[in-house]
Amino acid sequence: MRKFKTEYFTNVKFLKELVVQTRKSSKIKKYLLLATRLLLLTFLIIAFAQPFFKAKDSKNATNELYIVLDNSFSMQAKGQKGELLKRAVQDLLEHTPENANFSLITCSDNFWNTDIKSIQKELQNLKYSASPFQLDNLLSKIKAHKSAFNKDIVVITDGVGLQPNQVKNIKDDENLYFIIPEAEKTDNIAIDSVFINQTMDNFYEISVKLDAYGDDFKDIPIALYNKKKLAAKTLVNFESKTKTINFTIPKEDFHGYVAIVDNSLEYDNNYYFSISKPEKSNVISIGESEKSGFLSRIYTSDEFNYINYSLQSLDYNLLDKQDAIVLNELKDIPQALQTTLKSFVEKGGNVVLIPNEESSTTNLNGFLSNFGGVQFKALSNKEKMVTKINFSHPLFSSVFEKKVDNFQYPNTKNSFEISNSAPMVLGYSDQTSFLSAIQNSISSIYVFAAPINKINSNFQNSPIIVPTFYNMGQNAQKAGINALIIGDNKPFIAQTSLNKDEIVNIKNGTESFIPVQQILNDKVKLTFNDNPKEAGNFEIFNSSKSIENLSFNYNRTESNLANANPDAVSDYKEISNVDAIFDTLQANRSDNQLWKWFVILALLFITLEVLIQKFVK
Incomplete structure (x- = not known):
């Protein structure tokens, strides 16, 4: 059988190949x-x-945020972008998310559970605080703010005065971050204090102490103002770190300030002070008249109202009107007198105790137990030399221009051994105390270890007896400079009588406040807490009547910018700026969705x- 071979026409062959290719492409x-x-x-x-x-830190995703902002005076220093505090405030305003809830704590203000828009005006108007930056105190405030959540604490400070022990109580569940801006220059000049260096018949010589921090200083002007009127002016050059400038002013009321001009911190460039026209100080001595003659030669009538009383003739009603009372070798201090003197000291009066050889240590110690610091032991018959002077004690701070060690040493034949935790004013060669001072904020109790009559001692012939008793008899408010430090809470005794419903207020042209007050017969004890808010010259008023001038200054603890100590918190994470804080917290605590x-x-x-x-x- 004959086979036929199929033969494709050319175009049909191409169609077959196309069908096969189309089937493959479709597949x-x-x-x-x-x-x-x-x-x-x-x-x-x-x-x-x-x-x-x-997230790696997801367990802290619900933490509450606390920002601690240092607004102390050292933050006046200038960094690369201006004053450190103003730059920190701007950083907060620009980079804090509007929906972020946080608490802001400064040296002077607290803003709890807020947001940046709610406190924008307060931040823009934030003033420098008279209180120094104390991180441990601010952290305690945060700790006292109870919360069910852990805390993130961001501290913005220049590090001046920062110490490692200030963060020792931070808990493990509190995350601490630091932003530490740096000042470009740490040079600064501060007026440290003003004091009366010398009192003359018609003039005061006042001394102004200045401190220079840093290395590069040029001559700076210093001016003295009385009631805002220029009284004196000069230039100061700093060949040493400390400089004292003297001014002579009339011996009358002074109510003004000293001012300098430098290119660093501004807060310590003014020092306000008041001096009242001298009044006679009232001094009573209680003891035998024949042993009190030396006191009448010291407490002269031109500066003191002085009188001596025997114990039997003493009028107790006079004691409250005195500035100082000398117990001159009383054999026994009656209980009624002890009680009166305790009240007298609480009202600002000074007491000088000179023991009698026949005094009972039990009686002396019973009296001194009201004040603490000194206790008498047995009488010793050993002769001793008084060779030590505490030149830094207020009794002698303006007496000696320089330390001396060749003065005529007085001695005592009999003296009491004493246990003493109070400051020594004068001391024996065996390092025991001859004169001790028990001090509180408004008064002092001076205690001699030995009788100083001429039989037992030649102390009355020593030149040092004059400044010793003179200064012990002075009322510092009557004869010294009235200049208090804001925040020190040192009481002040105002000489005024108040009725039951009357109060004392303190004011100047820009500020007014009512201090805490305690009526003490014809005096008022004033306590100021953290008032006033700004340094300056003030007047004390009883209703509309001006009683006395008084001045307030800022504490100088922030003046040395070299005290910046960022290494104190080197164990904690330091962040460059506020923006980085929020980025860091977001990155570490947001789950990767x-x-x-x-x-x-x-x-x-x-x-x-x-x-x-x-x-x-």
Whole structure:
């Protein structure tokens, strides 16, 4: 049988090849579409499941944020972008998220559970604080603010006065971060204090002590103002780190300040002070008249109202009107007198105790137990030399221009051994105390270890007896400079009588406040707490009547910018700025949400399917 061979025409052959190729292309397209749709479905399912990777610090995601902002005076220093405090405030305003809830604590103000918009005006008007930056105190405030959540604490400070022990009580669940701006220059000149160096017949010589911190100083002007009127002016050059400038002023009321001009901190460039026209101090001595003659030669009538009483003739009603009372070798101090003297000291009076050889140590110690610090032991018959002077004690701080060690040493034949925790004013050669001072904020009790009559001692012939008793008899408020430190809380005794419903207030042209007050017969004990807010010259008023001038100054603890100590917190994380703080907390505590990526992949495969449908034949 004959076989036939099939022969294709040329165009038919091409059609067959095209059909075979089309079948293969269609098969690939179906597989591609199947794959894209399967992947699309898979990614959609995973996206709806919302997978995520847990953040490394997710346990602190609910932490409360506390920002501690240092607004002490050292933050007046200038950094690269201006004053450190103003730059820190601007940083907070610009980079704190509007929806961020936090608490802000400064040296002077607290803003609890707030946000940046709510306190914008307060931050822009934030003033420097008279209170120095004490991180431990501010952290205690945060600790006392009870919360169920852990805490993130961000501290913004230049580090002046910062100490490692200030953060020792931080708990493990409290995260501490530091932003430490740096001052470009640490040179600064401060007026440290003003005191009366010398009292003359018609003039005071006042001394102004200045401290220079740093190395590069030029001559600076210093001016003295009385009631805002220029009284004197000169230039100061600093060949040493400490400089004292003297001014002579009339011996009358002074109510003004000393001012310098430098290119660093401003807060310590003014020192306000008041001097009252001298009044006679009232002094009583109680004891035998023949032993009190030396006191009448010291307490002369031009400066003192002095009188001596025997114990039997003493009028107790006079005691409250005195500035100082000398117990001159009384054999026994009656209980009634002890009680009166305790009240007298509490009202600002000074007491000088000179023991008698026949005094009972039990009686002396019973009296001194009201004040603490000194207790008498047995009488010793050993002769001793008085060779030690405490030149830094207020009794002698303005007496000696320089330390001396060749003065005529007085001696005592009999003296009491004493146990003494009070400051020694004069001492024996065996390092025991001859004269001790028990001091409180408004008065002093001076205790001699031995009788100083001429039989037992030649102390009355020593030149040092004059400044010793003279200064013990002075009322510092009557004869000295009235200049208090804001925040020291040192009481002040105002000489005025108040009725039951009357109060004392203190004011100047810009500020007024009512101090805490305690009526003490014809005096009022004033306590100021953290008032006033700004340093300056003030007047004390009883109703509308001006009683006395008084001045307040800022504490100088912030003046030395070299005290910046960022190394004290080197164990904690330091951040460059506020923006970085929020970025760090967000990055460490936000879970890595993966569902977004799967949605993106799903969209990608939808697009890919469209492209396959369009371009793959």
